[in-house]
Amino acid sequence: MIGDAAFPVLLIPSQAKYHPVTKIAFATDLNSSDIEMIHSVASLARYFNAELLIAHVTDEKYETGDEKQQVEAFLNEVTCKANYPKIYYRHIKGTGIMRGLDWLSEHGVIDMLVMVHRKVNPLERLFGISYTKKLSHHIEIPLLVLPEGLPPLHF
Numbered sequence: 559m560i561g562d563a564a565f566p567v568l569l570i571p572s573q574a575k576y577h578p579v580t581k582i583a584f585a586t587d588l589n590s591s592d593i594e595m596i597h598s599v600a601s602l603a604r605y606f607n608a609e610l611l612i613a614h615v616t617d618e619k620y621e622t623g624d625e626k627q628q629v630e631a632f633l634n635e636v637t638c639k640a641n642y643p644k645i646y647y648r649h650i651k652g653t654g655i656m657r658g659l660d661w662l663s664e665h666g667v668i669d670m671l672v673m674v675h676r677k678v679n680p681l682e683r684l685f686g687i688s689y690t691k692k693l694s695h696h697i698e699i700p701l702l703v704l705p706e707g708l709p710p711l712h713f
Contacts, residue, residue: 560675560691560703566711567703569694583611583668585659588632592674593639595704598711599672600642605713609644611668612636615658616651655689663697672702 559567582603586592596612603610614629633647648666652658663671675690690703 560694561688563675563703563705564708565705566708569697569701569703571698571700573698574700577669579606579608579669581609581611581668582606582670582672583613583662583666584672585613585615585662586632586674588614588628589674589676590632590635591706593632593635594710595672595674595708596636596645597640598704598708598713599702600640600645601711602713603644604642607644608669609646610640610642611666612645612647613662613666614647614649615655615662616649617654617658656692659689659693660696663693663699668699670700670702671697672704674704674706676706 582599584592584596584599586596596610600610612633616625629647629649637645650658650662650666652661659671662668671693673690673693675688690701694701694703
């Protein structure tokens with residue numbers, strides 16, 4: 559369903575217990591198309607009066623000045639468009655993207671994780687499964703999956 563949906567999909571694990579949504583994390587690879595999605599998720603966070611954590615997960619080698627400038631430019635555009643005061647940023651370094659996402663979902667003190675599911679070409683599909691699909695198999699908190707190219711949403 560994650561790969562074929564043209565609409566947001568909210569996955570709630572069977573073992574998840576209900577509690578108020580106070581912190582939502584949006585995992586991003588700093589793709590410029592994520593900015594509109596973050597704006598949409600900010601409207602969801604506003605509904606709950608929740609914090610919105612922009613989480614950039616990278617492997618340990620990510621430390622050059624060019625990447626830091628990319629982060630600053632991305633966050634500047636996010637804050638200009640989202641107009642929501644409870645947006646925060648966290649860079650999560652791990653020994654791999656999947657481990658970083660696992661750490662975020664288990665130790666990030668978040669109530670919901672949001673990810674954009676990117677369309678992959680047939681060659682990429684042949685060699686691997688998406689991070690979103692991998693995470694959906696074992697995450698213990700609600701996971702909101704937004705398909706790439708989704709028009710802006712307002713909750």
